[in-house]
Amino acid sequence: xxxxxxxxxxxxxxxxxxxxxxxxxxxxxxxxxxxxxxxxxxxxxxxxxxxxxxxxxxxxxxxxxxxxxxxxxxxxxxxxxxxxxxxxxxxxxxxxxxxxxxxxxxxxxxxxxxxxxxxxxxxxxxxxxxxxxxxxxxxxxxxxxxxxxxxxxxxxxxxxxxxxxxxxxxxxxxxxxxxxxxxxxxxxxxxxxxxxxxxxxxxxxxxxxxxxxxxxxxxxxxxxxxxxxxxxxxxxxxxxxxxxxxxxxxxxxxxxxxxxxxxxxxxxxxxxxxxxxxxxxxxxxxxxxxxxxxxxxxxxxxxxxxxxxxxxxxxxxxxxxxxxxxxxxxxxxxxxxxxxxxxxxxxxxxxxxxxxxxxxxxxxxxxxxxxxxxxxxxxxxxxxxxxxxxxxxxxxxxxxxxxxxxxxxxxxxxxxxxxxxxxxxxxxxxxxxxxxxxxxxxxxxxxxxxxxxxxxxxxxxxxxxxxxxxxxxxxxxxxxxxxxxxxxxxxxxxxxxxxx
Numbered sequence: 001x002x003x004x005x006x007x008x009x010x011x012x013x014x015x016x017x018x019x020x021x022x023x024x025x026x027x028x029x030x031x032x033x034x035x036x037x038x039x040x041x042x043x044x045x046x047x048x049x050x051x052x053x054x055x056x057x058x059x060x061x062x063x064x065x066x067x068x069x070x071x072x073x074x075x076x077x078x079x080x081x082x083x084x085x086x087x088x089x090x091x092x093x094x095x096x097x098x099x100x101x102x103x104x105x106x107x108x109x110x111x112x113x114x115x116x117x118x119x120x121x122x123x124x125x126x127x128x129x130x131x132x133x134x135x136x137x138x139x140x141x142x143x144x145x146x147x148x149x150x151x152x153x154x155x156x157x158x159x160x161x162x163x164x165x166x167x168x169x170x171x172x173x174x175x176x177x178x179x180x181x182x183x184x185x186x187x188x189x190x191x192x193x194x195x196x197x198x199x200x201x202x203x204x205x206x207x208x209x210x211x212x213x214x215x216x217x218x219x220x221x222x223x224x225x226x227x228x229x230x231x232x233x234x235x236x237x238x239x240x241x242x243x244x245x246x247x248x249x250x251x252x253x254x255x256x257x258x259x260x261x262x263x264x265x266x267x268x269x270x271x272x273x274x275x276x277x278x279x280x281x282x283x284x285x286x287x288x289x290x291x292x293x294x295x296x297x298x299x300x301x302x303x304x305x306x307x308x309x310x311x312x313x314x315x316x317x318x319x320x321x322x323x324x325x326x327x328x329x330x331x332x333x334x335x336x337x338x339x340x341x342x343x344x345x346x347x348x349x350x351x352x353x354x355x356x357x358x359x360x361x362x363x364x365x366x367x368x369x370x371x372x373x374x375x376x377x378x379x380x381x382x383x384x385x386x387x388x389x390x391x392x393x394x395x396x397x398x399x400x401x402x403x404x405x406x407x408x409x410x411x412x413x414x415x416x417x418x419x420x421x422x423x424x425x426x427x428x429x430x431x432x433x434x435x436x437x438x439x440x441x442x443x444x445x446x447x448x449x450x451x452x453x454x455x456x457x458x459x460x461x462x463x464x465x466x467x468x469x470x471x472x473x474x475x476x477x478x479x480x481x482x483x484x485x486x487x488x489x490x491x492x493x494x495x496x497x498x499x500x
Contacts, residue, residue, distance in 0.1 A: 029081035029097055032056075036083065038071035043087055046071065050080075060104035064093055092154060109154055111175040112429035112475075115182035116146040117161060123321035123350065126186060127292045128215060129163040133173075138478040144292075144315060145392075149430050149475035164217050165189055178429070181389035214240050216293040229331035231287035234275065237312065242297050251276040251283045255297055258309035265312045266304065268382075268396045270418035273442035273463055277376040277402055278358070281333070284400050284416060288327060288338045289354045289380045291317045303471055303483055316396060318384050319343070319350035334358050349385035376402040378415075394422040414444040430475045438467040462494040 034054060038046050043065050051058050075083050084095055094107040117129040125146025132139040133150070135157050142148040150159070154175055162168040166186040173182075222231040237253060238245040244254045252260040265272045267285070275283050296304070296311040304311050317340070324341030336356045343349035357377040378400030386392045401415030419439040427433050446459040469487040476482055 029084065030079045032080040033077050034080050034083055035076050035078070037074045038083075038087070039074060041071055042067050043069065043071070046087060050083075054080075055100075057101040058104070059101060061106075064104065064106045066091065109175075110151050111154065111178040112149060112151045113173055113177050113180075113182055114147070114149045114426060114429045115184060117142045117148060117163070117184045117186065118146055119166075120185035120187045121322065122319070123347065124291070124318050126163045126166070127315060129161060129184075129186070132160045132162070133157050133478060134160070136478060140475070140478045143432065143473055145424050145432075145434065147424070147426070147432050147473075149432070151430065151475065151477060161186060165220060214295040214297070216240075216295065218287075218290045218293060222287050222290075230282055230333040232283050233285050233287070233290055233293060233314070234283040237293070237295060240295065243295075243310075251280045253310070253312075255310040262307055262309035263312065264305055264307035264310070265314070267314050267398060267418055268316055268394075268420045269422070269436050269469065270398075270420050270438050271305075271440045271465060272398075272416055272418065273440070274414065274416060277378075277400070278374050278404075284378055284398075285314065286336065286338075286354050286356050286378060286380055288329075288336055288356075289316045289352060289382070291315050301483075303485060303487075305487075316380065316382050317352055318394075319352035319382060321347055321350035332359070343383055344385055349383070351381070351383045353379075353381045355379050374402065374404040376400065376415075390426040392424040394420070394424070396420050396422075410449075411447045412445070413447075415442075417441040417443075432473040432475070434471045434473075436467070436469045436471075438465070438469060440465040440467075458498070460494065460497045462492075462497075464492045466490040466492075 032054070034050060036046065036049060036053075041049075044062060044067065047058055047060075050056060071087065073086060075086075088095070092107055092109050093104055095102060095104050097103070117126045117131075118124060119126060126142060127144050127146065129142040129146070129148070130139055131142070131148055131150060133152070135155075136152070140148060140150055150173065152173065157173045159171045159173050160168055161171060161184050163186055165188060167189045169184065169186055171182070171184060216233070216236060218233065218236075221233075221236045224231075224236065226232055226235055232251065234251040234253065235245075237243055242256050245252060253263055254260060255263060265275050272284065275285070277284055292315045294313045296313070297309075300307065300311055304313060319340040321342055324339070326337075326339045328335070328337040330336070334356050336354065338352065338354035340350065340352035343351040355377070356379075358375045378398065380396075380398050382394065382396040384392065384394045397417075397419040399415070399417045401413060404412045417439075418441070421437045423433075423435045425433045425435070441462070441464045443460065443462045448457045448459070450457075467487060467489040469485065471483065471485040474482040474484075
């Protein structure tokens with residue numbers, strides 16, 4: 001008896017599976033083969049013929065179709081899905097199939113436009129450029145590599161692109177630009193300023209910005225007055241609300257009462273452990289290569305690592321991809337020299353390199369506080385190349401070293417070495433990827449060896465980091481983005497090592 005029940009159950013189950021498979025196959029548009037000639041026919045005629053020849057039920061409102069389109073293609077044993085995509089191309093009509101009933105409906109399709117915002121003269125990426133859509137009363141920003149993505153309902157829109165120090169540009173956007181890559185070039189504005197009227201309630205600033213950050217526009221800030229004429233980003237940061245310096249003329253930062261070691265300082269994503277030259281006389285950041293600095297004093301983002309106090313995220317210039325320049329300068333503290341220009345191919349790649357050295361024996365001749373001789377030098381280089389509209393690579397590096405020699409010939413050398421290799425990839429019209437390999441090294445070497453003694457007495461401390469980091473940005477809507485990613489870091493510490 002049990003065997004008969006089991007047999008009937010298995011038979012019923014097999015018929016059920018067979019019937020379900022047949023039903024699923026009938027509802028798969030790619031599996032239904034049709035042969036039809038659409039030449040000199042309207043869409044209603046074609047749908048009627050498909051219904052009559054293949055027994056498919058259809059449900060639609062004739063008003064949603066454009067009856068002025070006359071088709072001209074012959075299909076022979078093609079899938080029904082291919083035929084429908086041909087008939088409804090460039091339309092806002094969707095379709096689905098339920099139990100061999102073909103249903104057509106009008107849908108609101110969105111289109112996405114992607115691209116970059118750059119300087120029209122040099123090709124430099126503009127970080128945080130504003131893209132305003134008046135018709136939607138919303139705006140979006142370009143990311144730290146100048147990339148943007150805008151998702152809009154079908155229609156024509158005016159997009160006003162603006163950036164501090166550049167002329168605002170109006171761009172027309174529509175669905176015809178969806179498959180392309182829109183490069184928006186902004187021209188630098190003149191230095192003359194019109195009257196500015198400030199009428200916003202200061203209590204709305206935090207609500208508008210969404211987080212507690214300060215963005216430092218370095219090309220503008222470097223025109224301020226500085227100690228001994230040497231422009232210094234750390235001195236600019238000390239003038240921001242909630243940030244103080246320990247001593248007059250020093251380069252250390254104390255944010256909201258915290259210690260100087262509780263600040264995370266990044267240069268092109270690499271950690272800079274000692275941001276000062278000559279005990280804080282000036283910072284390690286060359287004024288000729290800095291482009292943008294973002295300061296986080298609260299609501300610290302997880303993707304930048306962690307500190308108790310604040311984060312300073314500094315970006316360097318990409319270089320001029322169109323013209324070659326040599327630049328430099330001198331102050332009472334340092335002399336500087338740099339060059340930038342096209343790299344490999346004009347318009348696609350660029351390089352920038354800078355070198356800086358202190359005027360010799362600064363502490364001894366100016367301060368007369370220490371009986372030591374001190375000097376420093378640092379070097380920056382950055383290369384970038386655009387492979388295509390979806391891929392771009394960067395290589396940047398920094399090396400700097402201080403040397404102090406006392407009257408008894410003891411020496412102390414310390415410095416930073418950082419390097420970052422980055423790959424920007426536009427995965428889709430809304431998804432942006434930055435993959436970075438980061439190296440950071442800080443060392444301090446104290447040599448107290450005596451010339452008359454054969455024994456070497458050298459004390460070495462070092463911090464070395466190797467990191468691999470992936471950052472994804474998904475542009476959900478005009479005013480919303482989703483950031484996520486992974487990071488792994490190998491820390492190697494040498495708190496103190498005696499070298500013989």
